[in-house]
Amino acid sequence: MIPRPGRAGIIAALDTGAVERAEAWAAALAPHVGCLKLGLEFFVAHGPAAVARIARHAPLFLDLKFHDIPNTVAGAVRSACALRPAMLTVHASGGAPMIEAARRAAEAEGGAGRPAILAVTVLTSTDAATLAATGVPADPAAQVLHLARLALDAGADGLVCAPPEVAPLRAAHGPGPLLVVPGVRPAGSARDDQSRVATPAEAAAAGASWLVIGRPITTAPDPAAAAAAIAAEIAA
Numbered sequence: 001m002i003p004r005p006g007r008a009g010i011i012a013a014l015d016t017g018a019v020e021r022a023e024a025w026a027a028a029l030a031p032h033v034g035c036l037k038l039g040l041e042f043f044v045a046h047g048p049a050a051v052a053r054i055a056r057h058a059p060l061f062l063d064l065k066f067h068d069i070p071n072t073v074a075g076a077v078r079s080a081c082a083l084r085p086a087m088l089t090v091h092a093s094g095g096a097p098m099i100e101a102a103r104r105a106a107e108a109e110g111g112a113g114r115p116a117i118l119a120v121t122v123l124t125s126t127d128a129a130t131l132a133a134t135g136v137p138a139d140p141a142a143q144v145l146h147l148a149r150l151a152l153d154a155g156a157d158g159l160v161c162a163p164p165e166v167a168p169l170r171a172a173h174g175p176g177p178l179l180v181v182p183g184v185r186p187a188g189s190a191r192d193d194q195s196r197v198a199t200p201a202e203a204a205a206a207g208a209s210w211l212v213i214g215r216p217i218t219t220a221p222d223p224a225a226a227a228a229a230i231a232a233e234i235a236a
């Protein structure tokens with residue numbers, strides 16, 4: 001399971017369908033970040049063997065956002081444990097039985113080195129209007145707090161949330177849960193499709209355990225320099 005840094009660590013999101021590009025990013029970024037994240041685009045294109053190749057460079061966050069009946073999610077977690085990821089994601093909206101099944105499968109299959117089960121609360125791309133249109137009569141912050149309580153009570157090791165929810169979650173749950181936080185944008189950088197955002201320094205100061213950062217690093221002219229600059233910002 002991923003070590004908890006004394007202050008916020010950086011997870012570089014390697015969002016590409018190209019193995020060579022992912023490998024080049026992994027080699028360049030590994031000295032500057034604590035973890036590398038591979039998600040749906042890479043996994044669907046290249047599968048577990050290619051994930052294992054990239055994971056040689058640094059601890060792996062395998063972000064497949066499992067959301068299915070408990071039995072199916074348990075099987076997916078068992079299969080994922082073969083890659084020895086440090087972290088896995090499930091959707092909190094899958095409910096407590098699904099999260100409990102994921103935690104049990106990780107413990108049974110992963111043993112002492114099991115992956116941390118992270119529950120995705122409300123996607124950082126989701127604004128209030130988008131959430132309301134799905135039929136959830138709450139603002140994103142309230143729904144994040146609701147799903148956080150459900151997920152942690154069901155055995156999740158941590159949560160994926162947006163920067164504005166970090167301080168309220170720390171106030172509600174203390175320093176224990178891993179808070180893994182995308183929607184991080186250095187000052188002046190484009191939001192892209194993220195809707196609930198903050199700078200690296202703001203997210204770290206609020207109490208994030210890990211900052212998940214993709215395009216601000218991977219689309220930079222020099223991704224390693226971009227990662228180093230963010231690392232310096234949160235270390236200050």
Ligand SMILES: O=C(O)c1cc(=O)[nH]c(=O)n1[C@@H]1O[C@H](COP(=O)(O)O)[C@@H](O)[C@H]1O
Nearest residue numbers: 013015063122123124160182212213214215
């Ligand atoms: O689980 C995630 O990592 C995740 C959850 C979430 O709510 N929002 C979110 O952006 N992510 C991921 O975090 C990364 C953010 O990438 P950038 O927007 O390029 O920094 C992507 O790989 C997303 O899949």
